[in-house]
Amino acid sequence: MTLQQRIEEMLLGGPRRYTRIEVTEKSGVPAERARELWHSLGFAAVPDDAKVFTDSDLTALRTANELVQAGITDPSQVTSSARMLGQHMSRLAESQVELLRGILLANPELATDERQLIRFIERIVPDLEHLQTFAWRRHLAAYAGRALVATDADVAAHQQVVGFADMVGFTSFTRRSSEAELVSVVDRFDAVTAEVVAENHGRIVKMIGDEVLFVADTPTGGAEIALTLLERAESDDELPLLRAGLAYGRVLSRFGDIYGSVVNLASRLTSIARPGSVLIDRELTSALAESPHFVIRHRRPVAVRGYARLRAAVLRRAHDDAELLHIPLEPDDLPSR
Known part of the structure; x- marks a missing residue:
């Protein structure tokens, strides 16, 4: 043998x-x-x-x-x-x-x-x-x-925040980096993501190369995960900047994965987000509108695959926005308050 x-x-x-x-x-x-x-x-x-x-x-x-x-x-x-x-x-x-x-x-x-x-x-x-x-x-x-203790009504009414966050410029990074450097960055990204999502009571659905797909049960939880991920990446010398997209609504969960229009919307928002920024959809904008912890700045609608006029907003922490008041707005940033 x-x-x-x-x-x-x-x-x-x-x-x-x-x-x-x-x-x-x-x-x-x-x-x-x-x-x-x-x-x-x-x-x-x-x-x-x-x-x-x-x-x-x-x-x-x-x-x-x-x-x-x-x-x-x-x-x-x-x-x-x-x-x-x-x-x-x-x-x-x-x-x-x-x-x-x-x-x-x-x-x-x-x-x-x-x-x-x-x-x-x-x-x-x-x-x-x-x-x-x-x-x-x-x-x-x-x-x-x-x-197992939830009622049928609880399950029927269940909504979640779906979020994507990906590393900016990762494709070009892979071309100029050694295998050891690539492994180091991916491991670091995985570690930071796992810590941030767990601390804010979310769940990682899956890691997709240079991107993470996560869910949170509350609008505040989803917002905290996305903003904290970007902040941790910006302060980490090993990681490139991140960008993120969040959408809120009914999600189909099946065998550990998630499906539905909310997932597609979060993915599209991530694809058009600037480095170091979080874009959110209209539903999440409404859910966070009264929160004193966040400031939301609307962007002009844009056309992306599957959406002729995708309405999005930039999510920031309230104290961050106060610090940036002296900086001129980008052309497509429209203040909501």
Whole structure:
């Protein structure tokens, strides 16, 4: 058995012993259904006679089938959940392998001694699994505590602030920077973003290269996240300036992602925001109009993809605006008060 096979067997919890046909027969799940779930998890098709499945695969397939038979969920929901798990776990696994590679590069004796390498993996994987379960349960408790006790009326009326923030000039930065410099900036951006969003009770939906997509349950929370992100970037020598766009309204949340016109609007606002500025839509403008903490300056409508006359406003902190009163307004900035 090769080293790769030993590592795979250890991680999979046992040897690959079943073909696709055998695992479907033993689980009682139709072959087409099993193939659909396998693809949803992000794995490629395998030949019918290839022994690639383990006892853990069989158990997982049986569990999914039992949930459907018990009426707890339906096949389409299982498929969607499998797709979501596959996408997130794939990214998590890739990042963890990079972490392990870094450890091996720093400790070459582990990489050159198979016994030490196997013992190292046997030691570290349960710890990673424990931390994953811990983080999952904490997040599950946080969301379940709010969502499972909410009434139908609360859910129907639920609105959120959707925000994007991206690094200005990142494309040109990648052309002139080394891989190490690029990794440093991305890691710094991720760290600052995670801290700011968490401190203001928001949620990161996803990181998209040089951009973050986040949501907040309140207009003030969304505004604070965007403004604080820009302030932190401006004071951080490692980071380029940021720009941000915020929109407020009904959002469809599904399997960890968000959809709807509010998301599209926030993206468009970000694309036309100047470096170091936050643009907001009309709904958020109305929601923040009476807040003494912010000043809103309307901009003339502009045409962007999907919007012939996009109305936007620049969001600033009240004390920042007072300090800038002696500076002439930009041509398209119209004071609202």
